[in-house]
Amino acid sequence: MDIGILTQMVLAALAAIFIYILIGFIPGTDETSVLMPITLTVVLSGVAPIVVLTFFIAAIVTLNLTNSIPTSLVGLPGGVMSSPMLEHSLFLKDKGLSAMVIKKMSVGALIGTIISIPIALILANFLAPYGAKLQEIGPLLFVLGAIFLSLIGSNKVLSLVSIIPMSILFMALRHLYWGIGLVPEDTNITTSFFLGITIGPLIVSLFNLLNKDIREGQLTKEKKKITIPDDSLDRSLNPLRILNKNEIKRASFAALISNFLFVLSPVGLTILIGEAVSNRIEDPVNRATTAITSMSALIQSTYISGIIIPLIAIGIPLSPTAVGPGGALFNAPPVFTIDNNLHHILSRKEFVVAILIGGVLASSITYIITNRFASRITTFVLKKIPHEAILALFISFILLLAYMDAGLINIFGVLLIGISCGTLNKLGVNYGIQFMALYAAPWIIEKLALF
Amino acid sequence: MDKNRQMVEIWGDIVDIKSLIVSIVISSITTMGLYFLAPNGNQMMELFLGLAGAVLGFIISSIIIKPKRIIDFENQDTNK
Numbered sequence: 001m002d003i004g005i006l007t008q009m010v011l012a013a014l015a016a017i018f019i020y021i022l023i024g025f026i027p028g029t030d031e032t033s034v035l036m037p038i039t040l041t042v043v044l045s046g047v048a049p050i051v052v053l054t055f056f057i058a059a060i061v062t063l064n065l066t067n068s069i070p071t072s073l074v075g076l077p078g079g080v081m082s083s084p085m086l087e088h089s090l091f092l093k094d095k096g097l098s099a100m101v102i103k104k105m106s107v108g109a110l111i112g113t114i115i116s117i118p119i120a121l122i123l124a125n126f127l128a129p130y131g132a133k134l135q136e137i138g139p140l141l142f143v144l145g146a147i148f149l150s151l152i153g154s155n156k157v158l159s160l161v162s163i164i165p166m167s168i169l170f171m172a173l174r175h176l177y178w179g180i181g182l183v184p185e186d187t188n189i190t191t192s193f194f195l196g197i198t199i200g201p202l203i204v205s206l207f208n209l210l211n212k213d214i215r216e217g218q219l220t221k222e223k224k225k226i227t228i229p230d231d232s233l234d235r236s237l238n239p240l241r242i243l244n245k246n247e248i249k250r251a252s253f254a255a256l257i258s259n260f261l262f263v264l265s266p267v268g269l270t271i272l273i274g275e276a277v278s279n280r281i282e283d284p285v286n287r288a289t290t291a292i293t294s295m296s297a298l299i300q301s302t303y304i305s306g307i308i309i310p311l312i313a314i315g316i317p318l319s320p321t322a323v324g325p326g327g328a329l330f331n332a333p334p335v336f337t338i339d340n341n342l343h344h345i346l347s348r349k350e351f352v353v354a355i356l357i358g359g360v361l362a363s364s365i366t367y368i369i370t371n372r373f374a375s376r377i378t379t380f381v382l383k384k385i386p387h388e389a390i391l392a393l394f395i396s397f398i399l400l401l402a403y404m405d406a407g408l409i410n411i412f413g414v415l416l417i418g419i420s421c422g423t424l425n426k427l428g429v430n431y432g433i434q435f436m437a438l439y440a441a442p443w444i445i446e447k448l449a450l451f
Numbered sequence: 452m453d454k455n456r457q458m459v460e461i462w463g464d465i466v467d468i469k470s471l472i473v474s475i476v477i478s479s480i481t482t483m484g485l486y487f488l489a490p491n492g493n494q495m496m497e498l499f500l501g502l503a504g505a506v507l508g509f510i511i512s513s514i515i516i517k518p519k520r521i522i523d524f525e526n527q528d529t530n531k
Contacts, residue, residue, distance in 0.1 A: 386466075392478035
């Protein structure tokens, strides 16, 4: 590995840190929709695969921590992953403890990163011999994944029932595009369908506004009232002084076990384990800070294990993180395909180097910046950035990627997916199930056709 | 503030419907506009310019539209 590549890796990590610090502080930005398009651009730009991986690792580590900040400062979740913390954050904010919460979050994130990188690497090594076998039965695993996620979801029956209709929808559009010669028959459009699923609930909310009766019912006269606490912080950056022993133990334990459950939904795991390690604590403040510290560690560890293990050991996106935000690392034609992606291109040593450079740079820089500037950055974002511009930004991402995948008709195709999947989502069929169904669709349709 | 203003809550924050439509139109135009400036068939440039357009639209919307938030500052005692 020469100096040129190393320099590129460091620069890529710094770029990711810069971009995702800015994005992370914006409330309500969905992880998948902000990670996927930018990672895809980096992949398509033709930089070395190892640089792509460094960029992505730095991006998730940075985004996961910065997303938590608006949650504690102003009570607006920075993204999907930080929503489990909301209740505890609001409770502590009412007690006037926001500044302390941010410190605990950042140390929690540090713990999550430090624990899960080595554990995920070890697990990946352990699973690697079975990788080829797992890959062979990949499509079946996606079906099982969809069924499994349905069974632990909030609307089990509807989730199970909707797997096949969703597969039909995805394959119907693909066959339409093949049939009219829009894309070659060996191209499976995935990226834009994926974002269609992600943006679905937003599309449904927007379309609801077009109905006069529903709109009248939702109108409000009130602006959003937000109180920003003053950051008269104690300047200590020593992680050991910010957390007590109990918090360190519980956060470490939470991060550790989540690695073994990398195939499950990161947000689900964060709620489940985060509540489990904290709910027996009697003192309410202590309980809330322990929950937040552990959740912050879990957000990092679920993402890191969810991307590292499938990348190194399996080569197909077999976890919600890999299938979602990290999708472009597995499948981004023409650069990466399911048979030739980072898994096949990088050696074990290259994986470790890229993950360490991305992870270490991102966690140390983000740690310092969030501790020093959290409330200044938040104030700037809330004062200057209108929510309208954020929603419009997402919509233009979708337009762009839909058009790039298969032209004008696909914009409406993605709209169709957004309306259908968004409606299902609001009824309790979560993202994970829908993403799994998208990957399982070819296999499901092939088997259905036999009967 | 004019009486015609229609505000709703979407995705955890308040938006004005008219401003929302304006910013969606602006972002769509800048995104697809820059996209079509890219040399034909160069996927990397198309994506790059498209994303640059999306960011440009985002900046324009941020300048012409005011956030619907009322921000207060409070002094807090870190030691509770």
